[in-house]
Amino acid sequence: MSEFETLTLKCQDGYQLSARFYPVTETESKKSPILICPATGITKQFYHIFSCWLQAQGYAVMVFDFRGIGESLKGSVKQSKASIVQSGQLDIPAAIDALLAKTQAAKVILLGHSAGGQLLGIVPNYDKVAKVVAVSGSTGHVKGLKGRTKLLAPVMFDVIFPLSRFTLGYGPTSKIGMGENLPKDVAKQWAQFCSKPGYVINAIGKTVPKTEDHHEQITCPITVLWSTDDEIATEANVKDLIRLYPNANASHKELKPSAFGHKAIGHMLMFKRSHQNLWPVIEQEITAI
DSSP states (O other), X not given: OOOOEEEEEEOTTSOEEEEEEEOOOTTTTTSOOEEEEOOTTOOXXXXXXXXXXXXXXXXXXXXXXXXXXXXXXXXXXXXXXXXXXXXXXXXXXXXXXXXXXXXXXXXEEEEEEGGGGSOGGGOTTGGGEEEEEEETOSOOOGGGOOHHHHHHHHHIIIIIHHHHHHHTSEEOGGGGTSSSOEEHHHHHHHHHXXXXXXXGGGGBTTTBOGGGOOGGGOOSOXXXXXXXXXXXXXXXXXXXXHTTOTTSOEEEEEEOGGGGTOSXXXXXXXXXXXXXXXXXXXXXXXXXX
């Protein structure tokens, strides 16, 4: 089939997001629809081939650009007021509701990549999520990082982002090969959230009222898939994410590149065509009870 429909999603605050919907036939629609939530600074196009593959397996799929990113950026990036908290409280909820409206399903499966799988605790309509499969999901805590990333992250968070906030008006991540340039508040919160354990839990009581913290109310299954060569979603940081959901059936699965014939998987390669032999592993977690 490999066809998609371009949609415009309207968030509760009126902000409009660009999305793609990959439909399936009525006979295939018995499977729960899948909402792909991207990593920080990564556009929906990155997930196109993978979305087509899921569609071919019989899943209706939606993927979108977070506000301030890709086709959801309105005007100049330095004028964007987008933040990570808004991604969780406004963007993901709008995408959940839009996917349910398109499919008439009761719940969605949230397939989150990196930060896209780390925000459910501040999503107000979390009860419409049947399951979370978080690919390379973790808190990204700087003390739990490995390798070159452990050395470079403090430079990005403590030097580049603060300086660029005032000189450029945005986070210049495209120049260092980390996706699209980031709105200044996305960059600021990314640095803040990764500076301590718990990622978005650090916003509770600050930019997120305590009454809007849903981590303890979430009971759906949560599975994190991570690779042993991932310098961000390390075992320590994966476990740091899982502990935030004390009442969920949360678990994690370690993937070794050599077991799948790869030299590397890392943080980004699991969605690449070159690594499509990993896609059935992701689907296995989607279908697991």
